[in-house]
Amino acid sequence: xxxxxxxxxxxxxxxxxxxxxxxxxxxxxxxxxxxxxxxxxxxxxxxxxxxxxxxxxxxxxxxxxxxxxxxxxxxxxxxxxxxxxxxxxxxxxxxxxxxxxxxxxxxxxxxxxxxxxxxxxxxxxxxxxxxxxxxxxxxxxxxxxxxxxxxxxxxxxxxxxxxxxxxxxxxxxxxxxxxxxxxxxxxxxxxxxxxxxxxxxxxxxxxxxxxxxxxxxxxxxxxxxxxxxxxxxxxxxxxxxxxxxxxxxxxxxxxxxxxxxxxxxxxxxxxxxxxxxxxxxxxxxxxxxxxxxxxxxxxxxxxxxxxxxxxxxxxxxxxxxxxxxxxxxxxxxxxxxxxxxxxxxxxxxxxxxxxxxxxxxxxxxxxxxxxxxxxxxxxxxxxxxxxxxxxxxxxxxxxxxxxxxxxxxxxxxxxxxxxxxxxxxxxxx
Amino acid sequence: xxxxxxxxxxxxxxxxxxxxxxxxxxxxxxxxxxxxxxxxxxxxxxxxxxxxxxxxxxxxxxxxxxxxxxxxxxxxxxxxxxxxxxxxxxxxxxxxxxxxxxxxxxxxxxxxxxxxxxxxxxxxxxxxxxxxxxxxxxxxxxxxxxxxxxxxxxxxxxxxxxxxxxxxxxxxxxxxxxxxxxxxxxxxxxxxxxxxxxxxxxxxxxxxxxxxxxxxxxxxxxxxxxxxxxxxxxxxxxxxxxxxxxxxxxxxxxxxxxxxxxxxxxxxxxxxxxxxxxxxxxxxxxxxxxxxxxxxxxxxxxxxxxxxxxxxxx
Amino acid sequence: xxxxxxxxxxxxxxxxxxxxxxxxxxxxxxxxxxxxxxxxxxxxxxxxxxxxxxxxxxxxxxxxxxxxxxxxxxxxxxxxxxxxxxxxxxxxxxxxxxxxxxxxxxxxxxxxxxxxxxxxxxxxxxxxxxxxxxxxxxxxxxxxxxxxxxxxxxxxxxxxxxxxxxxxxxxxxxxxxxxxx
Numbered sequence: 055x056x057x058x059x060x061x062x063x064x065x066x067x068x069x070x071x072x073x074x075x076x077x078x079x080x081x082x083x084x085x086x087x088x089x090x091x092x093x094x095x096x097x098x099x100x101x102x103x104x105x106x107x108x109x110x111x112x113x114x115x116x117x118x119x120x121x122x123x124x125x126x127x128x129x130x131x132x133x134x135x136x137x138x139x140x141x142x143x144x145x146x147x148x149x150x151x152x153x154x155x156x157x158x159x160x161x162x163x164x165x166x167x168x169x170x171x172x173x174x175x176x177x178x179x180x181x182x183x184x185x186x187x188x189x190x191x192x193x194x195x196x197x198x199x200x201x202x203x204x205x206x207x208x209x210x211x212x213x214x215x216x217x218x219x220x221x222x223x224x225x226x227x228x229x230x231x232x233x234x235x236x237x238x239x240x241x242x243x244x245x246x247x248x249x250x251x252x253x254x255x256x257x258x259x260x261x262x263x264x265x266x267x268x269x270x271x272x273x274x275x276x277x278x279x280x281x282x283x284x285x286x287x288x289x290x291x292x293x294x295x296x297x298x299x300x301x302x303x304x305x306x307x308x309x310x311x312x313x314x315x316x317x318x319x320x321x322x323x324x325x326x327x328x329x330x331x332x333x334x335x336x337x338x339x340x341x342x343x344x345x346x347x348x349x350x351x352x353x354x355x356x357x358x359x360x361x362x363x364x365x366x367x368x369x370x371x372x373x374x375x376x377x378x379x380x381x382x383x384x385x386x387x388x389x390x391x392x393x394x395x396x397x398x399x400x401x402x403x404x405x406x407x408x409x410x411x412x413x414x415x416x417x418x419x420x421x422x423x424x425x426x427x428x429x430x431x432x433x434x435x436x437x438x439x440x441x442x443x444x445x446x447x448x449x450x451x452x453x454x455x456x457x458x459x460x461x462x463x464x465x466x467x468x469x470x471x472x473x474x475x476x477x478x479x480x481x482x483x
Numbered sequence: 484x485x486x487x488x489x490x491x492x493x494x495x496x497x498x499x500x501x502x503x504x505x506x507x508x509x510x511x512x513x514x515x516x517x518x519x520x521x522x523x524x525x526x527x528x529x530x531x532x533x534x535x536x537x538x539x540x541x542x543x544x545x546x547x548x549x550x551x552x553x554x555x556x557x558x559x560x561x562x563x564x565x566x567x568x569x570x571x572x573x574x575x576x577x578x579x580x581x582x583x584x585x586x587x588x589x590x591x592x593x594x595x596x597x598x599x600x601x602x603x604x605x606x607x608x609x610x611x612x613x614x615x616x617x618x619x620x621x622x623x624x625x626x627x628x629x630x631x632x633x634x635x636x637x638x639x640x641x642x643x644x645x646x647x648x649x650x651x652x653x654x655x656x657x658x659x660x661x662x663x664x665x666x667x668x669x670x671x672x673x674x675x676x677x678x679x680x681x682x683x684x685x686x687x688x689x690x691x692x693x694x695x696x697x698x699x700x701x702x703x704x705x706x707x708x709x710x711x712x713x714x715x716x717x718x719x720x721x722x723x724x725x726x727x728x729x730x731x732x733x734x735x736x737x738x739x740x741x742x743x744x745x746x747x748x749x750x751x752x753x754x755x756x757x758x759x760x761x762x763x764x765x766x767x768x769x770x771x772x773x774x775x776x777x778x779x780x781x782x783x784x785x786x787x788x789x790x791x792x793x794x795x796x797x
Numbered sequence: 798x799x800x801x802x803x804x805x806x807x808x809x810x811x812x813x814x815x816x817x818x819x820x821x822x823x824x825x826x827x828x829x830x831x832x833x834x835x836x837x838x839x840x841x842x843x844x845x846x847x848x849x850x851x852x853x854x855x856x857x858x859x860x861x862x863x864x865x866x867x868x869x870x871x872x873x874x875x876x877x878x879x880x881x882x883x884x885x886x887x888x889x890x891x892x893x894x895x896x897x898x899x900x901x902x903x904x905x906x907x908x909x910x911x912x913x914x915x916x917x918x919x920x921x922x923x924x925x926x927x928x929x930x931x932x933x934x935x936x937x938x939x940x941x942x943x944x945x946x947x948x949x950x951x952x953x954x955x956x957x958x959x960x961x962x963x964x965x966x967x968x969x970x971x972x973x974x975x976x977x978x
Contacts, residue, residue, distance in 0.1 A: 261656060
């Protein structure tokens with residue numbers, strides 16, 4: 055028996071796609087002591103444990119920059135333990151956990167506490183996102199640098215936008231000076247107040263209060279203006295509507311350091327899916343129109359939208375089994391993201407495999423400024439192996455997340471994660 | 484009228500979900516039940532041994548009374564459950580309540596709820612039959628059916644009629660159900676409201692949209708005047724009751740310019756002097772009290788049809 | 798289920814003769830037509846009631862009130878019925894109180910329809926008496942009910958079906974014995 059620290063694995067004959075290193079072909083990958091030792095042709099070394107990856111795609115482990123792990127405070131919905139295992143099932147080896155917990159991650163002590171939980175329970179890398187303002191109330195900035203020292207990688211008041219222009223301007227000045235990552239949830243709550251789905255004919259027909267695209271894109275516009283003024287970067291979370299995509303595209307052309315993400319449901323579903331009042335179609339921002347879905351796809355194709363993040367938002371059945379108006383927003387997404395992206399984007403020729411993998415690994419790593427999302431020699435072996443043609447039915451009892459709030463249950467999906475290496479160790483799937 | 488489509492639906496959730504033939508079957512069945520309500524003994528044994536629960540999350544004396552009478556005239560046992568809802572009070576969930584009621588071995592739940600879609604959610608959770616007695620801004624199918632029944636008995640037909648619905652379209656389940664039902668039966672529907680009370684995309688439901696009351700009244704064979712609820716928070720965009728009455732209130736002066744036999748309907752309760760004047764409400768064109776009477780026959784028909792529905796093979 | 802025609806029991810002329818005979822029997826038995834009312838059970842019983850009323854009117858020279866009864870709401874098999882029956886209107890626009898009501902149906906079989914009709918009639922008031930006239934009595938009663946006037950008695954098996962066809966609903970008058978296959 056070889057001891058763990060000299061364990062070598064060989065992933066043999068897979069189609070390796072590593073956009074960051076411009077690798078796209080049939081190669082073997084040799085893993086040694088948790089790190090990628092070598093990528094090459096026919097690395098036949100004796101007595102290694104060999105994974106036959108023939109016919110499969112081998113890629114850098116995915117990075118999801120928008121996940122709610124709910125710990126501390128809502129351990130009934132999800133925990134670091136359960137959420138990171140759901141992440142692994144979906145092929146993610148790094149997730150960024152949003153700070154809208156109870157209490158929120160808005161000070162160094164809270165970050166330290168969370169870091170300890172992550173060290174103890176996490177099955178994958180977890181990047182901590184701290185709040186921009188105390189208690190996410192939008193009144194007073196948090197201590198960015200002290201939180202950074204405590205392990206916070208990015209900042210967001212996710213769930214709310216920072217309403218106060220001056221306050222956000224201050225945060226972006228800091229970000230520009232200190233090289234911090236700022237993520238904005240774009241929503242003018244005066245415009246969206248009381249809304250539960252996209253404003254439009256479907257909402258009219260169903261008798262539900264709408265959330266207009268304007269409540270999102272007017273904030274996108276403001277954030278772009280502020281980033282331009284402060285020469286700072288800003289990342290726009292969960293882009294859902296056409297106007298937002300257009301604004302971000304133009305800003306990028308103008309040289310503003312804006313980046314953007316969208317979630318799988320914004321390209322896989324439309325507001326029509328709400329028709330039966332299934333509360334698993336209620337999210338914020340809401341599912342939009344067909345035109346918006348097309349715009350999001352176009353934004354992904356032309357590079358306006360940099361990354362696909364799940365906005366994995368677990369809620370218990372008890373919370374979701376209520377009236378549409380009363381249900382909380384959000385769905386889980388870690389375990390379905392890849393399949394939905396393959397079905398809606400790769401199969402429909404919106405993105406190539408290489409472009410998809412880039413948007414799920416190298417790009418979010420670059421935005422978060424972390425050393426992830428690539429298969430470089432010497433880097434931590436975070437690797438996902440995918441059977442691209444495997445079809446399966448997504449069953450409720452197969453869900454790894456503690457919560458089961460997915461509109462995709464019983465859907466026939468395609469492309470399945472078969473192996474994940476996390477820090478050079480194979481994870482059980 | 485021997486060959487009728489068979490009723491195969493467990494529930495009556497809204498007119499959007501019904502075919503023209505199904506709507507016509509309800510109206511036809513209601514005509515038969517109307518005769519029962521004119522007898523000396525206004526009761527038939529049809530639902531003997533069945534239990535109807537009126538589950539009301541919103542206070543409503545008139546709809547609840549109408550359903551209660553309808554059920555009693557069919558010899559069903561009736562239980563009324565009123566549940567107070569406020570955002571502060573967090574009680575049992577709708578689904579838990581539904582399942583608990585069902586455990587009492589009841590047959591039909593008539594549900595009124597302030598949230599749109601609550602009857603849809605409830606109907607999936609229970610095996611009992613569910614009738615929507617009004618949900619949020621979504622649908623109020625039995626109200627629209629009794630409006631159509633009244634219209635048909637007054638004018639002999641629905642097909643080809645010009646019907647204008649006037650008032651707060653945005654927040655009205657009565658408007659939505661009437662639009663579905665009337666357009667399916669071939670009427671030409673106009674909705675008329677101040678611009679802030681016209682919901683996005685309503686024209687996609689196959690209606691003409693206007694904010695000009697004269698246009699709405701001009702060619703109308705019938706009007707359905709909705710109750711204005713100024714206490715509702717969404718109405719802050721409209722200045723005042725008096726301003727509304729001046730612009731949209733139905734008065735004798737306005738009626739004079741309409742077709743002579745124009746039918747004036749109102750789902751009640753009326754705000755006299757806001758959506759219509761007293762002369763109009765009590766005038767010769769008003770069928771408001773007939774609507775109330777017809778409501779019982781229509782609800783008897785709905786109860787009978789869902790109670791004995793042979794569900795279509797799935 | 799397929800149904801095969803076996804024999805024609807009555808043709809149009811025979812139906813007319815049977816109704817004529819019943820009309821005479823009624824007048825003989827009840828002496829006066831003053832307080833007679835005829836109520837047919839929908840659908841075909843109602844057509845027969847109309848015809849019977851005309852015959853009595855022609856013989857007596859006095860018009861007899863006639864009504865139509867839909868018994869759906871009184872049925873005891875609504876849960877079991879394979880298709881949900883459509884409820885048709887009942888049309889009795891006269892007071893049946895103290896009247897001698899002749900209830901009319903096409904075929905008397907188990908007696909359950911008549912039971913429903915009796916319940917329904919009594920909800921309209923308190924008739925002086927109710928008598929029953931049927932065109933065909935095919936036996937197999939499941940309730941203690943018998944007809945006062947019968948056009949034709951036909952011994953049948955339970956596999957057989959008696960189909961009464963009338964001009965008003967079927968385009969021609971005849972009664973046919975059929976068998977379920």
